[in-house]
Amino acid sequence: MRETIHIFHTNDLHSHFTYWKRSQSFIETQRRVLAQRGEVSFLFDLGDHLDRSNMYTEATLGKGNIAMLNDAQYDVITIGNNEGITLPHDVFYHLYDDAKFEVVVGNLQSDLEGNPKWLKPFTILTTKYGTKIGVIAATARFDIFYKELGWCVEEPREILTKLALQLHEQVDIIVCLSHLGVTEDELLAEECPIIDVIFGAHTHHIFPQGQMVNNTLLTGGGKFGQFTGQLTIHFDHELKKIISKTDTLHENMLLPEAENEEKWLQNLQKEAKEILQQPAFTSQKTFHKEWFHRSQLSDLFAQCLYDYTKADCLMFNAGIFVENMNKGHISPYNIHKILPHPINICVLQLTGNELKEIFIQSENEEWPRLELKGLGFRGIIFGKILNYGLSMNKQREFFIQGERMIPTKVYRLATLDLFTFGFFFPSFKYAKKQYILPEFIRDIFREYCEKTYN
Numbered sequence: 026m027r028e029t030i031h032i033f034h035t036n037d038l039h040s041h042f043t044y045w046k047r048s049q050s051f052i053e054t055q056r057r058v059l060a061q062r063g064e065v066s067f068l069f070d071l072g073d074h075l076d077r078s079n080m081y082t083e084a085t086l087g088k089g090n091i092a093m094l095n096d097a098q099y100d101v102i103t104i105g106n107n108e109g110i111t112l113p114h115d116v117f118y119h120l121y122d123d124a125k126f127e128v129v130v131g132n133l134q135s136d137l138e139g140n141p142k143w144l145k146p147f148t149i150l151t152t153k154y155g156t157k158i159g160v161i162a163a164t165a166r167f168d169i170f171y172k173e174l175g176w177c178v179e180e181p182r183e184i185l186t187k188l189a190l191q192l193h194e195q196v197d198i199i200v201c202l203s204h205l206g207v208t209e210d211e212l213l214a215e216e217c218p219i220i221d222v223i224f225g226a227h228t229h230h231i232f233p234q235g236q237m238v239n240n241t242l243l244t245g246g247g248k249f250g251q252f253t254g255q256l257t258i259h260f261d262h263e264l265k266k267i268i269s270k271t272d273t274l275h276e277n278m279l280l281p282e283a284e285n286e287e288k289w290l291q292n293l294q295k296e297a298k299e300i301l302q303q304p305a306f307t308s309q310k311t312f313h314k315e316w317f318h319r320s321q322l323s324d325l326f327a328q329c330l331y332d333y334t335k336a337d338c339l340m341f342n343a344g345i346f347v348e349n350m351n352k353g354h355i356s357p358y359n360i361h362k363i364l365p366h367p368i369n370i371c372v373l374q375l376t377g378n379e380l381k382e383i384f385i386q387s388e389n390e391e392w393p394r395l396e397l398k399g400l401g402f403r404g405i406i407f408g409k410i411l412n413y414g415l416s417m418n419k420q421r422e423f424f425i426q427g428e429r430m431i432p433t434k435v436y437r438l439a440t441l442d443l444f445t446f447g448f449f450f451p452s453f454k455y456a457k458k459q460y461i462l463p464e465f466i467r468d469i470f471r472e473y474c475e476k477t478y479n
Contacts, residue, residue, distance in 0.1 A: 026262045028154050029064045031055075032200070034246065034254040036071035036226035039107065040079030040090065041249035042290060046283035048253045049097045051275065055255070065152040070094060071226035071246075072105025072164060072204035077112075077465070078365040078403040080358070081293040084300035086116050089293075091124055099126040101148060103162035103202040105227060109133070109178070110170040111367045113463040117174070129162040129202060132184045137175040147188050149196055156260055159192035161185055161220075162202035165227050170369075173462040181205055186217045193219055197265060198258065200224065207245065214241035221267055222256060235272035244272045253277055301358035305471055306478040308355050314346035314363075316408040317393055322346050322363075326466075327413045329473035334372050334461070336439035338380065338415045338425055340387065344397075344408025345441070345466065357471065364467035368401040369442045374457040377430035380438065381423040383450055384415050392449070400443040441466070 033052045038045070056066045075090040077083045082090055087108065094102060109117065114137060121128050121143040131146045150158040163181035171178040181203075189199050199220050203210050206228035214223060215238065222242045225232070229248035235256075236243045246252045252274040259268040283289075312322040323343055330339050348363045375383065387410040395407040416424045423430040442460060445453045461469075 026154070027268065028152065028156055028260045028262060030152060030156065030158070030198075030258045030260060031059055031064060031066040032069060032222075032224075032256040032258070033066065034069045034071060034224050034244065034256065035074075035250075036204075036224070036246045036254075037073045037105070037229055037248040038070075038250050039073055039076035039248065040082040041076075042079070042081075042293060044250045044277035044280070045093065046286045046289055047280045048250060048277045050283040051253060051277075051280045052097070065154070065156075067100045067150060067158075068098065069160075069202055069224060070099055070102040071202050071224050072103050073107045073226065074102070074105070076107050077367045080297040080301070080361055080365075083361055084297035087112060087120050088123075089296075091121060095123070095125045100150065101127045101129055101160050101162075101202065103204055104128070104130050104133070104164050105204045106165050106167055106170075107367065109164060109176065110167050110174060111463075111465075114175040117176075127160075129160055130164055131161055131188050132163040132166070132179040132181045133171075134177045134179070135175065136172070136177050146184075147192060149192070154262070156198065156262070157196040159189075159196035159199045160202065161188040161192070161199065162204075164204045165206065169460060170462060173460055182209065182213050182216060185213060185220075189217050189220050197260065198222075198267065203227075206230075207243070210243050211238050214238035214243060217241075222258075222270060222272075224254075224256075231274070232272070233274050235270075242270050242272060246274060250277055253280075298358055301361065302356045304354040304356050305360070306355055306475045308350055308352055308474070308478060311352045312350040314343070314349050316343050316346075316406060318343070318409060319411055320346070322350055323411055325350075325474075326470060327411075329470050330370065330439050331413075332473055333469050334370065334437070334439040336372055336414075337436040338438050339413040340383070340410060340415070340438060340440040340444065342408045342410050342441070343393075344402070344404040344406050346408075347404050355474065360467050360471045364465070364470060366401050366403045366466065368466050369464070370461040370466060370469065371440055371442045371445050372459045372461070373438045373440065373445070373453060374435050375438055376432065377423070377425065377434050377436060378432045379452065379456075380415065380425065380436055381417075381430060383438075383452070384412060384417065384423065386450060387412060400446055400448065401441075402443055 075087045128143045200222040207230045230245035231247045232245035246254045393409045
């Protein structure tokens with residue numbers, strides 16, 4: 026007997042709900058048709074379903090996303106970094122308490138208390154014909170962030186290989202939900218060929234028909250709800266082996282519009298606004314943003330960072346301010362529209378000479394108009410890098426807070442975490458640093474304004 030098994034999969038939605046209803050309507054219809062044909066199907070999500078740059082996700086702290094996954098009848102999910110490192114420990118600890126699906130993450134442990142009841146290293150699914158599918162999963166290793174938030178995240182490929190070997194004699198098929206990125210997926214396929222399929226996420230790669238590596242099929246479904254993936258496996262019960270495995274991506278934009286799709290999206294926004302619209306403080310004037318030089322809003326934000334971090338100098342990009350802060354009552358809803366980014370503050374220790382080098386690099390004329398995607402940035406364009414407390418005269422003499430820089434003296438620079446990931450300033454990766462978690466820049470800004478204007 027040959028059995029046909031289908032696994033629908035989604036990844037890296039990042040709370041982009043535009044095509045969510047039509048995607049789930051498509052999946053529901055397909056699963057019903059397949060069931061009528063006697064073919065088994067499952068539904069997986071590969072993490073980063075939530076993103077707190079979305080107003081509804083922010084208002085519900087991710088619980089709204091879990092309700093969506095429940096309603097769509099997902100079977101198994103894993104977490105991405107947007108679930109794991111953008112929520113306070115207690116919020117993430119209870120995020121999946123009401124989940125009607127299984128949450129599998131093999132390389133995550135709680136450092137503060139016993140693991141949450143929903144956290145599983147693996148699960149085994151059984152089809153109606155008795156075929157056993159072992160499901161393992163792991164998430165990307167953001168060690169410093171997880172540690173600050175009270176979690177321990179381990180090296181994923183080693184854990185996944187151990188789990189695969191553990192399940193090898195118990196199951197017929199092994200699949201992996203990977204929120205590790207395509208390079209890690211390729212390495213895992215080379216190191217552990219007993220994994221039949223690696224469902225890929227995190228790096229937003231696209232494999233229209235999947236990609237074979239060492240007889241393991243890798244998938245990639247892009248980002249932001251671009252695609253719904255459908256894996257099809259043909260399993261021979263007599264031979265006890267997979268005969269074929271293929272993956273197809275369905276472009277969600279081209280799917281039929283779901284019933285009441287627009288109204289549903291409007292209701293999400295309405296609900297979020299109702300939750301977040303309570304006034305936090307009153308601004309006596311409008312603070313305007315500017316993307317290519319300092320502004321009233323950037324000056325206020327700089328005062329906030331000095332107050333919060335007690336740093337010697339500051340660096341951040343002007344593009345973080347998406348809207349002006351208008352005169353009148355300001356609510357968390359307004360603050361979120363101004364600063365939607367899941368970005369944290371980081372304080373680095375750098376010598377005077379290192380700061381001078383960074384200052385010169387920050388004057389890069391190509392960066393201000395960069396349309397940055399990722400690294401936590403959710404703005405339109407990157408904007409000019411603004412330096413506060415740092416200056417250089419025509420003789421190229423460098424000053425910190427108006428005083429001549431001492432080359433070997435260690436100073437404290439407060440900046441955004443996105444600058445520490447190596448893309449802009451590679452030297453930041455190796456500097457002594459402290460990430461301020463779990464507060465986002467909008468939380469710190471709102472608290473400062475509440476203190477200042479109430």
